[in-house]
Amino acid sequence: MKVGTDGVLLGTWCNCSKAKSALDIGTGTGLIALMLAQRNPDICVKALDSNSDAIADARENFANSPWGSRLKAIESGIEDFEFREKFDLIVSNPPFFENSLPSPSEGRTAARHTAMLDPKQLAEASSLLSEKGTFSGIYPPNTFEKFRTIMSHKNFRPRRLTLVKPTPNKETHRVLFEYIKGWKSEPKTTELIIEKAGRHNYSNEYISLTKDFYLKM
DSSP: OOOOHHHHHHHHHSOOTTOSEEEEETOTTTHHHHHHHHHOTTOEEEEEESOHHHHHHHHHHHHTSTTGGGEEEEEOOTTTOOOOSOEEEEEEOOOOOTTSOOOSSHHHHHHHOTTSSOHHHHHHGGGGEEEEEEEEEEEOHHHHHHHHHHHHTTTEEEEEEEEEESSTTSOOOEEEEEEEETOOSOOEEEEEESBSSSTTOBOHHHHHHHGGGOSOO
């Protein structure tokens, strides 16, 4: 799997500054876990994925990074792994292409389709949060609304939302979300446009958010 914009957005947008422990669900090749470790020198991340090839890549990437001692790749689905700890932060860039045709590659299918990790399964992971822990992820608007409904039944409300548009003239195609248990206020909602003046002409907001993670930006 190539490095995708969704993963980069979530890895830079989520608030990890005070977290000591994090769980990355569906880590793939470990992109978001690596970004969290780069941003916060005190955080330790457990990175979970059920795909053996992805986990092999993540382990190699972790070992070749400066933060390998704080990163652990675990081959398991969230529903199969028994945790004996709570996490200050849970992040996930989950699969969401519910209606697209499966890829010929099993790995790409697992990474892209909700059959492997649906919103209900992801919401169940909220039980692994510490008392003041946060849950951050990214979904298309329709899938996010399903997730939002499930989370509301668990007394979780969004604290922050960012509506992501590919260009100014297109509709929102992703929602970045941050949840905390028992949140009562309306979420702080912002908008982010990725490209403003043609292909690869990134907006100032996108550049400011992601520049620490691109070699050329």
